Amino acid sequence: MRLPRPTASPLWALLGLFGLKEARWRSLHPMARRVVIAAVVGLVVLAVLGPIFGLDTSALLTYAVFLVLYIPSWERFGRVGRFILPGAILALVVTYPYYNTKLFTIPILGAFPDVHTAVVMLIYVMMAVGLNVVVGYAGLLDLGYVAFYAIGAYTAAALASTQFAGQLPNGNPKRFFSFGSIGVDKAIGGIHISVWLLLIIAGILTSLIGMLIGLPTLRLRGDYLAIVTLGFGEILPQVARNGDNFFNTGINITNGPQGITSMDAIGFGHWLHQNVGLPENYLSAPNSDRLFFWTAIVLVLFTIFCSLRLRDSKLGRAWIAIREDETAAAAMGVPLMRTKTLAYAIGAFFGGVAGAYFAEFTTGANPDSFSFNFSVFVLVMVILGGIGNVWGVLVGAAFLAYLDQAGLADTGAWINQHLHLTIDVPKYEFGIYGVILLLVMLFRPNGLVPEARRKLEFEQGVEDEPLYDLAIE
Amino acid sequence: MAEPTTATLPATSRRPRLHVMGALGLLLVALLIFWLAVNLEKTPAQFFHAFLIGFTNGAVYALVALGYTLVYGILELINFAHGDVFMLGGMISMTMISEVFKLHAGQSALVVWGGVAATFAIATIGCGLINVTVERIAYRPLRGAPRLVPLITAIAASFILQNIALATKGANFVSLNTGPSGAADFLPQGSVFTLGGVHYTWPQFIVVLITAPVLVALVYLVQRTRQGKAMRATAQDREAAAMMGIDVNRTISFTFLIAGSLAGAAGLIYALYFTSVVFYQGFQLGLIAFTCAVLGGIGNLPGAVLGGLLIGLIQAFNNTLSWHAPGSDWTQSIVFAILILILVFRPEGLLGERTPEGG
Secondary structure (H helix, E strand, O other): OOOOOOOHHHHHHHHHOOOOOHHHHHHOOHHHHHHHHHHHHHHHHHHHHHHHHOOOHHHHHHHHHHHHHHOOOHHHOOOOHHHHHHHHHHHHHHOHHHHHHHOOOEOOOEOOOOHHHHHHHHHHHHHHHHHHHHHHHOOOOOOOHHHHHHHHHHHHHHOEEOOOOOOOOOOOOOOEEEEOOOOOOHHHOEEEEOHHHHHHHHHHHHHHHHHHHHHHHOOOOHHHHHHHHHHHHHHHHHHHHHOOOHHHOOOOOOOHHHOEEOOOOOOOHHHHHHHOOOOOOOOOOOOHHHHHHHHHHHHHHHHHHHHHHHHHOHHHHHHHHHHHOHHHHHHOOOOHHHHHHHHHHHHHHHHHHHHHHHHHHOOEEOHHHOOHHHHHHHHHHHHHHOOOOHHHHHHHHHHHHHHHHHHHHHHHHHHHHHHOOOOOHHHHHHHHHHHHHHHHHHHOOOOOOOOHHHHHHHHHOOOOOOOOOOOOO | OOOOOOOOOOHHHHHHHHHHHHHHHHHHHHHHHHHHHHHHHHOHHHHHHHHHHHHHHHHHHHHHHHHHHHHHHHHOOOOOOHHHHHHHHHHHHHHHHHHHOOOOOOOOHHHHHHHHHHHHHHHHHHHHHHHHHHHHHHHHHHOOOOOHHHHHHHHHHHHHHHHHHHHHHOOOOEEOOEOOOOOEOOOOOOEEEEEOOEEEEHHHHHHHHHHHHHHHHHHHHHHHOHHHHHHHHHHHOHHHHHHOOOOHHHHHHHHHHHHHHHHHHHHHHHHHHHOEEOOOHHHHHHHHHHHHHHHHOOOOHHHHHHHHHHHHHHHHHHHHOOOOOOOHHHHHHHHHHHHHHHHHHOOOOOOOOOOOOOO
16 A cells, blocks of 8 residues: 655754754654654643633643653553553543643643533543444444444433333323333333443443444445445334334334433442442432543543454454455454454444443433434544554544534634634534545555554555556556 | 455455355345235325335436436446535426416416526536536646545535525525425326325326436437547546547546536426425435435436435335334434445445456
8 A cells, every 4th residue: 555645854844954854754753753752742832822812820730741641751660561541641630620621721722621521522432432443443334334323321310210111091090110221210111121221231232223234234345344234223213203103104213303201310329328338329420520520431441441452363463364364364264254243343332332431421322422423423433543553543533422422612612713704614514524524535545653564554555446546656 | 447455354254254144135125015005905005105205206306316326437426415416406397386487377388498407407417517616626627636535525415505505595495385285386286197095196297308308318328429428438437538539638537517507407396296395305305316326226317316216215115105104203313324334235236247356
């Protein structure tokens, strides 16, 4: 794969004018290089951005934390060394709700996200890491990932609300089933399963449906598979929208255009609250968003852990082999169908769990939140961050989710204010994502943080199947 | 071409399953025919009414589907942006008709037809150029890249085109004044003929009137001209075509130009017949048109027309018929279900040839 690198070479050409050579830079000690980069960043921030945007002490503190984490080679400090950096970052993330309001305003992008936004960001991150299993590891382009998300959300919402209560002639609910749910009165009826259990149920159900979709379609070629997934992604929201009365039979599963509302609260119940101190009910707790935030972190960590372990497993290597060359992988004895189906099912699992948790966070499921645009949105997260690399996907997803939730509106306001325009920037959100996708694909096809293996391929070159192989340009 | 073939399971375990799937497919088709026959028997007028609507919509789908098939035939690329080029064709037509030529009811036939013809020329050329630009920017630099990369840039191009329309024409429907027939008011209204209470309206006839010559011109272009020969040669074997002295890049650009022009023509027809276009419409219609192309056999020109007409008819029957029709709430689901079923049961489509890759 030979692709242009138009950004790096002009930079080195420019620096070359001042006697800086790329080879000399590469020969420096890694720590020295990081010191220089950190110093340049600091200079830019302090000398340029600081006076313009009026950065305060919290910006300096943030810079100090950045220096401490970035410069030393922490992974070399003995046996515990490799845990220091991830541990420190995790600690920073977990304590985020305590200091987020005291942070400085990011130039142009606006304030740091509040905790509510951060929860949505984490859910998006989870979806992106899940989609990365399908697109990044196994190389199957899935354009209907939102379908799994929707299935997860609807499963959770339908099984923890009054959706299936039915009605007796005297107006009372027909059925009531409760298993581990909290704060549910028998009088309201419906099915109420513990929302924790539902996360798993939704994940398993979604992966089963993913397998069902995958089995007949996965033998199709890559671009056809993309179309089939897109088709499912288009069908499912329509099923959700029309599911209050399937073909005039009166069967109501999804409650139609209104969606399912007023889901049960998430929480640990009275006994655990009394004896262990865990929160009893998230929704009625005073720091509701924080509880959702920490729970989302646990889910994201679980997703990342699974994702990393899967990547290094036999299955993960089989996925990568299929991604690189299906024929060669098959010749080496990799069972194509089983491996692909598993990738699909596991990706679907995380999509389902993310959907279920999103439903719990917003206490309901609504058919309007599942459009093709959303599938593409998650795909952009994966591609921007670096297909296949969990850490890159993490960064890409968090950044785009922030843009989607708050950053784009702030940026638009800033542009309008300073250039005296009246552009409604968030209106063009997907046009902007289109431009991002196009630019990333043209100039940095492996994303901002490329996967190490891909980077090697990119630099050393591999024989890849060309779209059309002509040397004439 | 050295393409990774989908590895097939041993023939012994594969055969019986295919038979079962084939039988299932046949059963589905039989059920469909039975359903149509019952409806025809119960409400013949409704049936023919639906038939005419479906035929007209199908003509529009066919024009857009041809663009997908042309591009797929030559590049094996699903040009997601094609539906949006069609939408831009509709937008250009709207602008020309209502702002430049200011066509309205009561004008002489000469003015109306002159205006429509000029709009046709501008819309086809404009969309052709847009499509060529998309190819130049989003697909050509990625020729050496893996197959999925241009598919992703195609989606990107689609979003960018949508947002161009959003920025220039706004988020609301752009509309023309409608006459009693439901089509643009400056067109002749009335019926061409009436059969058993079913009216075949002039606007419906005009759709066919524009589509038919375009199709004839396309067939002539592909079958009889030098450039068409180059296109066919490039589609068959790019390397060999290049060795024979065909400028492959130019031929690909030309194919995109033709495909874009067809989308432009479809956009004009859509604007005249349905009288309202909105920026996000192209993508949906593009997916339907892609289904048409797949149904007919992608890469196969007559197949695209056949697929377009079939999908148009199925949609109209579903929306209009009364006996056990799922109704318009399910139109999209049915079209995409057809797409999935075709890809699973018969990926080569109705008229396509079976290729080793099964696609």
